[in-house]
Amino acid sequence: MNSADSGVLREVSSLIAERLCLDYPEERWPDLTRKLQTAATELGFDHSMAYARWLTEGEPATEDIEKLAGYLTTGETYFFRDKASFDLLEGKLLPSIAATRAATDRRLRLWSAGCCTGEEAYSLAISCARALPDIDTWKVSILGTDVNPKFLATAEAAIYGQWSFRSAPAWLQEGYFSPLPGARVLVHAAIRKLVHFECLNLAEDSYPSLLNGSNAMDIIFCRNVLMYFGPEQRGRVVSALHRCLLEGGYLIVNPAEATVALFPMFAMENVDGVILYHKVPRADIAGPSSHVEPKVAPFAEAAPEPARATRETSPRAPVPPSPSPPSPPSPPSPKFDSVAESALAVAKDLADRGRLEEALGLCRNVLAAERTNQEAYFLSAAIYGELGRLDEAVAALGRVLYLDQDCILAHHALGGLYKRLGKSRASRRHFRKAGELLSRRGRDEVLPGSEGMSCGRLLESISAMAGVD
Numbered sequence: 363m364n365s366a367d368s369g370v371l372r373e374v375s376s377l378i379a380e381r382l383c384l385d386y387p388e389e390r391w392p393d394l395t396r397k398l399q400t401a402a403t404e405l406g407f408d409h410s411m412a413y414a415r416w417l418t419e420g421e422p423a424t425e426d427i428e429k430l431a432g433y434l435t436t437g438e439t440y441f442f443r444d445k446a447s448f449d450l451l452e453g454k455l456l457p458s459i460a461a462t463r464a465a466t467d468r469r470l471r472l473w474s475a476g477c478c479t480g481e482e483a484y485s486l487a488i489s490c491a492r493a494l495p496d497i498d499t500w501k502v503s504i505l506g507t508d509v510n511p512k513f514l515a516t517a518e519a520a521i522y523g524q525w526s527f528r529s530a531p532a533w534l535q536e537g538y539f540s541p542l543p544g545a546r547v548l549v550h551a552a553i554r555k556l557v558h559f560e561c562l563n564l565a566e567d568s569y570p571s572l573l574n575g576s577n578a579m580d581i582i583f584c585r586n587v588l589m590y591f592g593p594e595q596r597g598r599v600v601s602a603l604h605r606c607l608l609e610g611g612y613l614i615v616n617p618a619e620a621t622v623a624l625f626p627m628f629a630m631e632n633v634d635g636v637i638l639y640h641k642v643p644r645a646d647i648a649g650p651s652s653h654v655e656p657k658v659a660p661f662a663e664a665a666p667e668p669a670r671a672t673r674e675t676s677p678r679a680p681v682p683p684s685p686s687p688p689s690p691p692s693p694p695s696p697k698f699d700s701v702a703e704s705a706l707a708v709a710k711d712l713a714d715r716g717r718l719e720e721a722l723g724l725c726r727n728v729l730a731a732e733r734t735n736q737e738a739y740f741l742s743a744a745i746y747g748e749l750g751r752l753d754e755a756v757a758a759l760g761r762v763l764y765l766d767q768d769c770i771l772a773h774h775a776l777g778g779l780y781k782r783l784g785k786s787r788a789s790r791r792h793f794r795k796a797g798e799l800l801s802r803r804g805r806d807e808v809l810p811g812s813e814g815m816s817c818g819r820l821l822e823s824i825s826a827m828a829g830v831d
Contacts, residue, residue, distance in 0.1 A: 367411055371395070373418040381427045382509065382565050384434055385592035394434075401433040423805045424818035431563075432510045435590065439478045441522075441530040442485050444585065447614055450636045451486070451581070455612060456493035459580055460500075469501045469749075470494075473579050475564065475603070476587035477506035480517025480557075481526050484549050486583065487556040488538050501750040505575050507562035514559050514826035520549040558778065561823040564599050565591070568813040570606040570714045572744040573771070578716030581612045588619040600624055604641060608716045613639040702728045706737055718745050736762050736769070737811065743775060755779055770799045770809060774820060778827065793824050800824075 371394065375386040378394075386394045395410050402413035417430065442448050456470070463469060470490065474483040483506030490502050508514055523546050527535060539547035560574045564587070570577035582603055588596050600620075603613055604627050613628065617637045622630055628639035629647045709724035722745045728738040739761045746755035756779055762772040777793035780786075803809075805818030812820070 370411055370414045370418060374398070374414045377418060377422070378430070378434065379592060379595070381422070382431055382434070382563065384431075384565075384590045385595070397433045401430065405429070424816050425805055425822070428509060428511060428561075428563075428818075428822060432512055435476075435478075435510060439481045439586075440526050440528050441481045441534060443482065443529070444616075445529070445531075446634065446636050447583070447585075448485060448489055450634050450638075451614075452489040452493045454633065455581060456490060460494055467501070468499060469503075471503045471505070471579050471581075473505040473507070473576060473582045473606070475507055475562075475582055475584040477508050477513075477517060477559070478510075479513045479526075480506055480520065480559065481522070482506070482583060482585075483517065483557050483559070484520070484553060486581075487553045488534070490556065491538075491553065502556050503575070503748070504557040505579075506557060506559045507564075507574070507576070508559075509561070509563045509565075511561055511822040511826045514561055514823075517559050518826055520554050521546055522549075555782070558782070559826060561819055561826055563819075564602075565595060567815065567819070569602055571813050572710065572713055572741070572748075573813055573815065575748070576606050577714040578608055578718075578748070579606050579611055580608060581614065582607060583614050585614065585616045586619065588615060588624075596620055596624055601627065604628065605714075607641045609641060609643070611641045613641070615639070702732055702735055702738070706735075706741060709741060713741070713745055713748075718749055721745055722749075734765055736765050739765075740772065740775075740811070743772075743779075747775075747779060752779055752783055756783075768799055770796050770817075770820070771811060773799070774824065777824070781827065793827065797821060797824050 371391050372388075375391070375394065378384050378386055398410035398413055402408070402410050405413065407413040407416065417426070422430075459470065472486045472490070474486055477483045483504050487502075487504045490504070491497050494500055494502070506514075506517055508517075521542060522539075523544075535547055538550050538553055540550060542548055558575065560576075562569065562574055562576070567574070570579075584599075584603060588599065591599060600613075607613065613625075614636070625639050627641075627644070627647075629642045631638045631640050705724050705728050709721040709728075712718075712721040712724070722742060725738045725742040725745070728735055729742070732738070739758045743755045743758035743762070746752070746758060756776065759772045759776050759779070762769050763776075766772075773792045773796035777789050777796060780789035780792065800817045800821050803817045805816065805821070807817045808814055809817060809820070
């Protein structure tokens with residue numbers, strides 16, 4: 363490899379790290395070159411270096427970066443991959459959480475982060491259906507996200523060939539799929555309705571967020587994803603995933619992807635040979651010595667109280683207090699232009715932490731004082747959607763469109779809501795309108811109120827969910 367090519371690969375590696383958080387150090391350049399060559403061939407470039415130079419000479423649009431991601435990330439997955447994790451999920455985690463929620467809000471939220479073509483997200487939904495015989499009385503939401511819109515389009519279609527069932531249990535196809543011509547199968551509608559997909563870049567996009575539904579999670583599967591990131595990026599992603607979980611929630615990763623030191627904000631537990639990262643109060647997290655032999659979390663069968671991991675600590679001799687270091691200066695408090703803006707910021711924070719009724723109450727207070735506050739209607743709609751009160755969510759978004767008939771985010775949200783309600787024509791109409799409005803803007807333009815979501819990302823999301831170009 364000549365010095366010019368080395369320089370280009372160094373630049374494109376830096377671009378990939380910055381925009382996708384994928385790590386391609388020099389020892390992985392041969393692998394990177396192979397992937398760039400595949401992309402170059404399919405995208406019409408003469409060779410890999412021509413494509414790499416094109417990427418680095420300008421500022422690639424979001425669409426170009428997402429196309430690149432499709433060649434760099436692996437679309438290799440199948441149903442119930444890693445049987446031990448799903449056995450634990452179905453046999454202990456879900457029943458334990460359900461026991462604590464049965465008499466309250468009966469809500470359950472799971473996230474497949476890096477869902478690829480959807481097999482893992484649907485596996486989570488099937489596990490919920492098996493663990494909860496009365497699932498129709500629950501508000502179950504499974505989120506599947508990926509940076510690759512082509513993968514998401516496959517996930518939305520929910521049609522799979524036999525290769526997706528390698529190593530899958532024998533009961534799976536017969537119980538949860540309908541046969542199609544060509545040895546393909548379709549996920550049953552009852553399972554599909556539990557799952558929704560969003561285009562989300564773990565390196566760039568905002569989460570937790572009501573807009574993409576990544577807030578207030580009980581369980582996050584993020585397996586075979588962190589291995590693509592560099593150490594610094596892994597830390598940022600894990601911290602964000604921690605914020606996405608409710609207190610008591612679980613993060614499940616592939617232990618081979620990262621060291622235990624990456625998860626200091628979690629309590630690490632070994633349950634039936636599966637490593638879990640448990641979000642508990644910081645005071646309950648054992649010190650570094652506990653990482654040598656992770657403790658086993660005891661799960662009671664249908665326990666009436668929340669399952670909690672026991673953590674044993676050795677007696678320690680008293681240690682004289684050391685002088686406290688000076689406290690760092692407190693960050694400046696955010697400034698708000700009005701009481702309503704301040705109240706809605708608090709409401710959003712409450713919603714992100716799963717305190718939905720409190721958040722909804724604040725939205726109502728704002729609307730009682732300001733009947734034309736679009737942000738309050740939009741936030742109310744997002745909360746109603748999470749509560750499963752879809753008709754009220756639709757009504758709130760209707761208010762937004764009454765105030766601004768060209769509100770892109772409202773049309774986008776209504777497309778998703780009508781899809782969940784099974785109203786395909788209305789869903790397509792709103793997705794189409796959102797697509798038309800977005801096409802008049804630059805792909806990298808960030809929409810106000812979108813938490814950093816670009817027009818290009820929203821277009822890709824629409825394309826994956828509704829087939830709108």
